Amino acid sequence: MTPLITVRDLRYQYDDGTLALRGVDFELFARETVALLGANGSGKTTFVLNLIGLLAGHGHIEVCGMQPGKDTLPGIRRKVGLVFQDSDTQLFMPTVLEDVAFGLLNAGIEPEAARARATEALAHTGMMDAAQKAPYHLSAGQKKRVAIAGILAMQPEILILDEPTTYLDPPGQASLIQLLRRLPQAKILVTHDTGFAQALAERACFFDQGTIVATGPVTEIVRRFAWDRAAVPAEACEEPRP
Amino acid sequence: MHHVVLERWSQGNSGFHRLDARAKLGAALVLLVLIATSRARLPQLGAIYFVLLAGAFAWARLPLRAALARSAVVLPFSLIFGAISWLAGDSSRAAALVIKSYISALAVLLLMSTTPMPQLLRGLESMGVPRFLLMVAQFMYRYLFVISEEAQHMRAAAAARGFTVRGASAGKVPFRPAAGVLAVLFARSYARAQDIHRAMVARGFEGTFGLLQKSRFRWQDGVFLAAAVVTPVAVRFALERIAK
Numbered sequence: 001m002t003p004l005i006t007v008r009d010l011r012y013q014y015d016d017g018t019l020a021l022r023g024v025d026f027e028l029f030a031r032e033t034v035a036l037l038g039a040n041g042s043g044k045t046t047f048v049l050n051l052i053g054l055l056a057g058h059g060h061i062e063v064c065g066m067q068p069g070k071d072t073l074p075g076i077r078r079k080v081g082l083v084f085q086d087s088d089t090q091l092f093m094p095t096v097l098e099d100v101a102f103g104l105l106n107a108g109i110e111p112e113a114a115r116a117r118a119t120e121a122l123a124h125t126g127m128m129d130a131a132q133k134a135p136y137h138l139s140a141g142q143k144k145r146v147a148i149a150g151i152l153a154m155q156p157e158i159l160i161l162d163e164p165t166t167y168l169d170p171p172g173q174a175s176l177i178q179l180l181r182r183l184p185q186a187k188i189l190v191t192h193d194t195g196f197a198q199a200l201a202e203r204a205c206f207f208d209q210g211t212i213v214a215t216g217p218v219t220e221i222v223r224r225f226a227w228d229r230a231a232v233p234a235e236a237c238e239e240p241r242p
Numbered sequence: 243m244h245h246v247v248l249e250r251w252s253q254g255n256s257g258f259h260r261l262d263a264r265a266k267l268g269a270a271l272v273l274l275v276l277i278a279t280s281r282a283r284l285p286q287l288g289a290i291y292f293v294l295l296a297g298a299f300a301w302a303r304l305p306l307r308a309a310l311a312r313s314a315v316v317l318p319f320s321l322i323f324g325a326i327s328w329l330a331g332d333s334s335r336a337a338a339l340v341i342k343s344y345i346s347a348l349a350v351l352l353l354m355s356t357t358p359m360p361q362l363l364r365g366l367e368s369m370g371v372p373r374f375l376l377m378v379a380q381f382m383y384r385y386l387f388v389i390s391e392e393a394q395h396m397r398a399a400a401a402a403r404g405f406t407v408r409g410a411s412a413g414k415v416p417f418r419p420a421a422g423v424l425a426v427l428f429a430r431s432y433a434r435a436q437d438i439h440r441a442m443v444a445r446g447f448e449g450t451f452g453l454l455q456k457s458r459f460r461w462q463d464g465v466f467l468a469a470a471v472v473t474p475v476a477v478r479f480a481l482e483r484i485a486k
Contacts, residue, residue: 077443077445089441102445106445136387
């Protein structure tokens with residue numbers, strides 16, 4: 001089976017000299033959900049920003065048969081939808097409906113068709129009632145759903161979600177898991193939330209200092225790197241409370 | 243927040259709210275020019291325009307008393323300049339400054355509280371205002387709330403560590419914490435602007451906003467615009483004729 005995304009030896013250095021990616025190899029297949037785990041600053045977000053050309057590193061990237069370049073980036077961005085960590089960053093239009101239709105209008109879709117697809121995406125995420133509301137009047141969970149609707153309206157083949165559970169309370173997280181399980185797209189989840197990753201992903205890649213040091217089933221990766229609360233030394237948990 | 247109240251008001255469903263933004267913009271512009279250039283019988287003219295605007299607020303089913311209070315935001319400025327003119331012996335100029343500024347503020351408030359911001363910006367765009375300026379206005383309006391929230395969080399964090407304005411002003415370096423907050427707020431706003439730009443580019447933004455719906459200028463809008471232009475013009479010229 002041909003991968004939807006193939007990355008070979010991807011390197012990226014920020015202007016301040018920080019070497020964020022030091023040779024990343026990665027593949028994503030259709031209908032697969034992969035969690036990217038790792039410490040803060042290990043390169044996870046830099047990696048996904050490179051996938052859609054928001055950062056331009058060195059190495060080989062191929063997304064749905066296209067290599068990022070001036071001519072192919074609009075096509076790649078239609079195939080790959082990125083949901084940002086902070087929904088306030090993503091929701092900038094005056095009303096929810098206009099925000100969801102933003103990408104469609106940029107793609108040259110006629111206003112009537114864009115409205116229909118945006119409405120459909122809002123219905124799919126259970127946010128139809130908020131269509132005419134201003135985004136900043138919504139709760140964190142509602143904002144996340146609207147941000148996902150804005151991406152789904154574009155009908156992408158791949159969804160990337162950067163720290164999707166940030167700002168969400170437990171019911172909001174459960175609701176998001178249910179929503180994402182219903183979506184057929186291949187997904188990349190950048191997350192620290194191992195419970196969330198285990199609920200959705202079949203596979204995890206562990207980032208460390210700008211490279212993927214291990215890949216495999218989520219539970220195995222979490223256990224191997226002690227990447228949950230078990231990582232806290234047992235004696236620290238046993239210390240008496242003051 | 244102030245602009246949140248205006249936005250709630252602008253979501254109303256009265257006949258005045260449903261008028262095309264261009265008609266309301268045209269009417270407001272004419273009224274502003276008339277009030278700014280009037281000299282003769284200004285108190286009477288101001289009173290009549292006030293009644294017209296109050297009638298429009300009633301038509302829009304908006305709370306007049308709250309609107310009057312919000313329009314008073316301009317008074318501290320106009321009262322200062324009015325007082326300077328009064329002390330210089332020009333009491334009629336002092337009164338004119340206060341009347342003109344207050345009526346103008348009330349007219350602008352009526353426009354903003356009956357026209358949702360996207361429609362207002364589209365109306366301005368169709369009247370030839372540069373798109374870039376409108377984009378700046380749109381983003382400032384959208385993120386005012388977010389940046390204000392960040393400022394409030396920082397203020398709470400400072401207060402949690404014992405910072406008070408009174409305490410700071412008694413200290414040796416009273417402005418340093420405030421300057422620090424402003425600097426961090428600027429840096430955060432800059433970082434957020436970069437993130438927003440990335441989010442826009444990720445969804446195919448290439449410099450222009452598409453419109454989901456195009457507004458239609460109906461005959462009712464034309465009738466309103468004609469009445470909203472003719473009435474204040476007629477009032478002004480009638481008062482000027484009486485003054486002669």
